[in-house]
Amino acid sequence: MTSTSGARCGTASAGAYQYAGTRMALAPLESWPGWVIETDYRYWRVNRWVTIGFYGFWMYDHSELAACLAPDGAGGRCRNDPVSGRASVRLPGVYTVRQAAPDDLAGVRAVARRFGNLAMWPRRPDYLDRELANGRLLAGFAGTEPVGFGATFLRGGLTHLADLFVLPEHQSSGLGRALLARLLPVTAPRVTFASSDPRAVALYIRQGMRPVCPLLYLRGPLGGLPGREPTAAAADIAALDADASGGRRDADLAWYAALPGVSVHRTADGYAVVRALGDRVLVGPAGGRTTQACADAVLAALAAHRAAGTAALAVLGPNPLLPLLLEAGFSIADMDVFMSSGGDPIALDRYLPHPDFG
Structure with missing residues (x-):
């Protein structure tokens, strides 16, 4: 070049x-x-x-x-x-970063829509409502107008950076770095799903995180999957989820399970949360104490929703479910990079995150 x-x-x-x-x-x-x-x-x-x-x-x-x-x-x-x-x-005050208030949510949603973040949230409440309720949603303002936002979810002592978005016309201004500095703890373990934009990856590396593996967003038909006995709905999944995802989040799980169209499925050593979205279902979070338990729980939950026709899942690269789903006709719709500040905070081969909650 x-x-x-x-x-x-x-x-x-x-x-x-x-x-x-x-x-x-x-x-x-x-x-x-x-x-x-x-x-x-x-x-x-x-x-x-x-x-x-x-x-x-x-x-x-x-x-x-x-x-x-x-x-x-x-x-x-x-x-x-x-x-x-x-x-x-x-002068100071070109950009202001502060905790979002309920009155700011309409402007934050406008930013989120610019990036297509609400495509799987056709109705309220949505994941932004949950971020606001948790008190970990920050907004960046140019004057009085939100032009960026960021948010985290906590799983025990693990911080998951769920959102960091700045409108294109305000990017490379330092606003993203300012949001990130307020959101992320200096010493606590932290993870995120970074887009494939090199600037995003570089920003998170400077915050002490390192690329670990790809996170692949799959979509595909349910008809080609191997048969499994459908699971019965069950709500007691908090301990299984903590073991696979890196920490407990009982309140967030309960909030999501109570949404319309959401069902929780449990096997002996695995679980899967499924949300019906019209002509498709979204799987996640899901996991198990072993890779086989994770696979069995996910496939059984999908079997219970076979009539939906298609499914969407976020699968980390090392998960053995990945080749099985691709062989069954699923395709890779998008890809992020899973980044971590160190160690193995989540079970890469036996956990399927939710795209928005982690």
């Missing part, structure tokens, strides 16, 4: 990098405490081979290589490599 526009100062422009454009970011102004400075950045990208466990794929890595501060708008001094650019000072 060769550079197509812009020059990396101090180096030849012909190299492995491809010019990708400019972005704006906010940074504290050291000489004026409480003020921030808006800086134009030039970005290059390079195609890199990325490996996650046994998996590998090509992805564009957008790297910030140079920045320039030019208070007078006509040239300026350089940080890293010199480039031409401009900068302007903004």
Whole structure:
């Protein structure tokens, strides 16, 4: 790849990098405490081979290589490599981050809809209502308008970052980092499902998390699955879920189980929560004390809903259910990257998370 526009100062422009454009970011102004400075950045990208466990794929890595501060708008001094650019000072309060209130939820939902997050939540209450009730939903405001939000769910001592979204026109502004800094504990174990956008993966790595394995979103027909005896509905799954998911969350499970169309299925050593969504069902969370118990519970729950026709599931890469479902006609609709701050907080081979709750 060769550079197509812009020059990396101090180096030849012909190299492995491809010019990708400019972005704006906010940074504290050291000489004026409480003020921030808006800086134009030039970005290059390079195609890199990325490996996650046994998996590998090509992805564009957008790297910030140079920045320039030019208070007078006509040239300026350089940080890293010199480039031409401009900068302007903004007063504090360009963006405000605070805990969301009930009156903010309409604006937060508008942001969520821009990213398609409410496609599986046609009715209220939805998962944003639960995040608000838990008191762990933060909103980022430009003036009085929400332009981003983030939220976490707790499973015992494990923090699951469920949401971090900033509208495209406000990205690369530092708002996402500000939300993340408020949401995530510094020392406690934390996990998330990162999109395949390299910028998201890099942001979470800087917060102490590392890529572990892919999380594959599957959709497919129920008719091709092996037969299983349908399970009876049961509500006592909290201990099984804690063992597979990394921590107890009794209140969240009870809230979800009480929603219309949700059924809870239990085998001896496994469980699966299923939600009916018109012409399809959504499975998760689900798990078991062994990989076989997890598979048996999921397949039995799906057998109980065979009349729905199709199902959607989120399956982590090491789970033995993955090849079985693909052989039965399921396809990969999307993919995230499961990231963790360390250790093995969840059972990768015997747990199926809920896409929104983890």
